Amino acid sequence: MxxxxxxxxxxxxYPGCALEGTAHSYNRSTQAVGKALGLDLVxxxxxNCCGAMEVKNVDPKLQTYLSSRVMSIxxxxxxxxxxxxxxxxxxxxxKKAEYDLSHDPKSVEVVDRLSKKAGHATYRAGQVETIHAxxxxxxxxxxxxxxxxxxxxxxxxxxxxxxxxxxxxxxxIFPEKDQxxxxxxxxxxxxxxxxxxxxxxxxxEFPLKTACCGGAHTLSDSDTSTKLVLNIIRAAExxxxxxxxxECPTCHSGLEMHQVRxxxxxxxxxxxxxxxxxxxxxxxxxLSPKQVGIHENISDSLGFxxxxxxx
Amino acid sequence: MPIHEVSLxxxxxxxxxxxxxxxxxDVSGHWSTFxxxxxxxxxxxAMQDEIAALPGGENVHRCWQCGSCTNSCTVNAIxxxxxxxxxxxxxxxxxxxEILRDKEIIWQCVSCNxxxxxxxxxxxxxxxxxxxxxxxxxxxxxxxxxxxxxDEVFSEQVFARGKIEEGRVMQRFxxxxxxxxxxxxxxxxxxxxxxxxxxxxxxxxxLATFVAPSTSGWSRARxxxxxYVHEQEHxxxxxxxxxxxxxxxxRDAGPAAAGEGARS
Numbered sequence: 298m299x300x301x302x303x304x305x306x307x308x309x310x311y312p313g314c315a316l317e318g319t320a321h322s323y324n325r326s327t328q329a330v331g332k333a334l335g336l337d338l339v340x341x342x343x344x345n346c347c348g349a350m351e352v353k354n355v356d357p358k359l360q361t362y363l364s365s366r367v368m369s370i371x372x373x374x375x376x377x378x379x380x381x382x383x384x385x386x387x388x389x390x391x392k393k394a395e396y397d398l399s400h401d402p403k404s405v406e407v408v409d410r411l412s413k414k415a416g417h418a419t420y421r422a423g424q425v426e427t428i429h430a431x432x433x434x435x436x437x438x439x440x441x442x443x444x445x446x447x448x449x450x451x452x453x454x455x456x457x458x459x460x461x462x463x464x465x466x467x468x469x470i471f472p473e474k475d476q477x478x479x480x481x482x483x484x485x486x487x488x489x490x491x492x493x494x495x496x497x498x499x500x501x502e503f504p505l506k507t508a509c510c511g512g513a514h515t516l517s518d519s520d521t522s523t524k525l526v527l528n529i530i531r532a533a534e535x536x537x538x539x540x541x542x543x544e545c546p547t548c549h550s551g552l553e554m555h556q557v558r559x560x561x562x563x564x565x566x567x568x569x570x571x572x573x574x575x576x577x578x579x580x581x582x583x584l585s586p587k588q589v590g591i592h593e594n595i596s597d598s599l600g601f602x603x604x605x606x607x608x
Numbered sequence: 609m610p611i612h613e614v615s616l617x618x619x620x621x622x623x624x625x626x627x628x629x630x631x632x633x634d635v636s637g638h639w640s641t642f643x644x645x646x647x648x649x650x651x652x653x654a655m656q657d658e659i660a661a662l663p664g665g666e667n668v669h670r671c672w673q674c675g676s677c678t679n680s681c682t683v684n685a686i687x688x689x690x691x692x693x694x695x696x697x698x699x700x701x702x703x704x705x706e707i708l709r710d711k712e713i714i715w716q717c718v719s720c721n722x723x724x725x726x727x728x729x730x731x732x733x734x735x736x737x738x739x740x741x742x743x744x745x746x747x748x749x750x751x752x753x754x755x756x757x758x759d760e761v762f763s764e765q766v767f768a769r770g771k772i773e774e775g776r777v778m779q780r781f782x783x784x785x786x787x788x789x790x791x792x793x794x795x796x797x798x799x800x801x802x803x804x805x806x807x808x809x810x811x812x813x814x815l816a817t818f819v820a821p822s823t824s825g826w827s828r829a830r831x832x833x834x835x836y837v838h839e840q841e842h843x844x845x846x847x848x849x850x851x852x853x854x855x856x857x858x859r860d861a862g863p864a865a866a867g868e869g870a871r872s
Contacts, residue, residue, distance in 0.1 A: 317821065318774040345770035345823040350719055351762035354738055354755075356840055357663045359833060363766065366829070407836070414832035416825075466721035467732075483725070509682040509720030516781060517754035518716055524686050525718070554797055561793040592804035595797055599804065 305428070305437030309377035310338035311367055313387040313546075314346050320384070320546030322590030326575035327383045327430055329589055333582040334438050334446060341371050341380065347390040350513045350547075358407045364394035365408045368427070369420035383430035383575070385545035389463035389470070391427040396470040398422040429464065430575065431488040431544055432481075440495045448583025450497035454605060456577070457503040457538035457569075458489045459529065461548040465507055483507075489544055489574050496581035501536040505529050512547040515554065523563065526555035530567045539601070542574040549573060553595040570598035580607050613678065614694050648703065654849075655702040661847030662742050664735025671696045677723035677733040683716055690716060692723055692733045695740060707740075708749055715741040715753035746848055757784050767833045770823025 316324035331338045344367050346352075348360030368391060371377045382388040397404040399422035412419040428436075434443070465471065465483040474481045481488050486507065490500045508529055511522030530552065533541050543549040552571045559565040572594065579589035586592065586608040591599050602608035627636045652658075659665035671693075678684050678693040690713055698707045714737065723733035744750045752760075761780045765772045782789045823829075845851050 314772045314821075315774065317771075343824055345826070345829075346766045346772055348766065349762065349772075351759040352766055353663075354742075354759040355763045356837065357735075359763075359836065362833070411829070411832045411836060414835075415829035462720040462722075465725075467724040509718050509722070511682075511718050513719045514716070514755055516778065517758040517785075518718075521683065521686065521716060521718070525682065554793075557797045557800065558793040561796050595800045597800060597803065 301436045302439065304379055304426075305336065305381075305433055307337035307339065307377075308379040308381040308428070308433060308437075309341050309371040309375055309425070311341045311344055311347075311371075311380050311382045311387055311391070313344075313382060313384045314349070315384055315386070315546035315550070319550045320573075322593035323383060323546055323549065323573045323575060325593070326573055326579045326584075326589040329584050330434070330575045330579045330582065333579065333584060334434065334443070336433065336437050338381070339375065339377070341367055342374060344370065347382075347387045349386050349390070358404055359411075360390060361394045361397050361404050362408050362411045364390045365398065365420040366412070366415070366417065367391065368394070368425050369412065369418050372420065372424035373418040378425060380425050380427050381430060381433045382427065383544070384547070385429070385461055385463040386547055388427060388429045392470045394420075395422055395427060429544070431464075431492070434492055434578070435488045440491060443492065443495050443578075447496060447581055449581050449607065451493065451577055451581050451607060452497040452499075454498045454577075454607060455501050455537050455539045456493055456498045457501050457533035457536055457541045458486075458493065458506060458574075459503070459533070459541050459543055459548060459552075460486045460489065460506050461512075461543075461545045462507065462509050463545065463547075489542060493542060493574060493577060496578055498542075498577065501533075501538045503533060503536045503538065505532045508532075510548050510551040510555075512551045515547075515551050519555075519558065522551060523555045523558050526552055527559045527563075527565055527567070530556060530559075530569055534567060534569050538569055540570045540572055540577070540598070542572060542577055544574050550595075556596065570601055571596040572598055613675075613688070613691060648705075650705055651702040652704040653702050655704055656700050658848050659699050659736065659739050659743055662739035662746075662844060664732065664737075665739030665743075666735070667729075667731045668696060668699055668736050668739075670729045671700065671731045672729055673697060674728060676726040676728065677731070680722040680726040682718055682720045682722060687713065687716075689713060692717075692737060696731065696733065696736060699736070699740065711744055711750050714744060715750075715755050717741070742844075743848070746844065746850060754785055757781065765820075767830060767837070769820055770826040770829065771821045773820050776820060 312324050328338060345363060347367060348363040352363060353360040368380060371380045380391060382391060398408060398420065409419045465486055468475065468483045471483065474483050494500055509525055510529060511525040515522045541552060543552065549571060556567055576589040576591060580586065586599055586602060591602065599608065625636055656668060659668050673693060675693045678691050681690065681692055683690040689710065695707055695710065695714065717734060717737035719734055721734050727733055741753060745752055745756060758781050761784060762772060762777050765777060779789065
């Protein structure tokens with residue numbers, strides 16, 4: 298693990314489109330937490346969209362190409378070994394591209410052809426390692442390291458940890474998961490739980506950690522999304538959670554949007570607060586609510602954190 | 609193989625007679641309700657191959673009907689008619705007319721990949737659902753679903769500029785699907801956003817809807833992607849035999865038109 302720790306001290310940072318828009322608070326808090334922990338983030342130069350959940354429905358190999366271009370720049374132009382993506386969509390797509398490029402000759406051929414025409418080096422499988430923001434903190438600092446740097450505590454805060462779909466499914470694109478103790482689990486992920494527990498939070502037993510929020514149809518089939526989100530929020534509240542911690546901008550904005558929609562359209566009001574795990578960690582590291590972008594969330598939690606003595 | 613979770617007794621096949629006497633026996637009322645027998649003759653024998661020719665559908669032939677996909681399905685939990693296992697069964701048999709009964713809901717797959725996670729045969733049911741939705745649209749059975757319109761609006765921006773801007777995607781999607789952007793819940797959401805957001809951030813968000821973010825030097829990538837998209841569209845239409853009509857018409861029109869076709 299010590300080699301991994303070394304490698305994660307300075308990583309290529311791929312924020313992705315959402316973190317420059319609706320998920321700006323995730324971007325802000327991730328960078329602030331990195332700084333507080335002494336981990337270096339170097340943004341991928343001139344990056345492009347990974348294809349999100351949409352491009353694959355037009356053509357899956359184009360999504361592989363788009364993701365490969367990001368990894369190609371990190372590897373060839375920046376000489377980085379690790380790409381860190383805080384967004385589940387970006388993380389998933391880079392992982393998927395990595396898998397396809399090491400297993401499917403047709404994908405290799407299409408990516409090579411498109412890369413040559415676009416005028417950049419073709420990405421070859423294995424050139425970089427793609428990790429999530431959770432891997433980055435869990436292995437770059439570790440629980441002990443995090444503990445030493447705490448300046449506050451989340452003590453008394455009841456949290457439901459919500460990971461969503463793309464962090465664990467499908468299993469085959471995450472070969473490092475399900476490898477026994479210390480590794481992440483695809484059926485019952487725990488990295489976020491582990492980190493927030495170190496920061497003092499009380500993680501509730503939450504059965505819908507990897508349930509789907511309907512993010513793919515958040516606007517095109519809103520009623521389905523609202524039902525799915527309401528299910529997640531209700532389960533979290535029933536588990537006694539005051540806060541749902543998120544680690545994906547699509548899940549996060551889906552939960553926030555449909556919490557409002559459920560209230561306005563169906564009269565189903567819920568109280569649970571929705572915050573990024575990096576915002577919670579940041580406050581435990583002594584950062585102000587503003588520094589972690591609490592004010593940029595739709596779900597209004599500033600007063601709540603003040604009342605709890607966390608902010 | 610029977611599909612247990614799908615009833616073959618359909619309301620429209622049940623016939624009730626107020627008064628019915630058969631061979632002198634009165635079988636009216638409750639007893640006169642019976643299941644109409646039916647014979648299916650319109651199999652599309654190419655259906656499995658057609659689905660397999662579309663992205664995502666490649667492994668449909670591997671299915672052995674265990675039902676893990678339907679059992680794990682997110683959408684099935686809120687709508688029992690959404691049944692991936694059943695549709696894969698129909699695809700493999702080529703029962704086109706049967707599958708068309710569900711044409712309005714097949715596109716509703718949320719791509720959560722629970723089915724792909726659960727599938728012991730690597731069928732990638734999520735991919736099959738996408739291939740099936742595509743097939744419905746390509747064959748003209750359904751208009752483009754709202755989901756496909758969203759995917760296209762999104763992809764167009766990525767292909768054109770390398771990046772997307774969410775506000776712009778949303779506006780275009782609402783416009784293309786003829787929806788009003790001023791929905792009460794959206795207004796409420798923006799109101800809550802405005803409550804704490806600093807002015808600088810708002811200006812940045814507002815500006816992004818006018819000055820679209822883009823990846824610099826993207827034009828060559830754009831040209832390569834557009835060429836590829838065009839080529840794939842052609843391949844898919846050919847795989848589904850949709851260009852056959854045009855070719856037949858050309859042949860019919862005589863050697864002059866055929867020669868023209870050969871030159872282009």
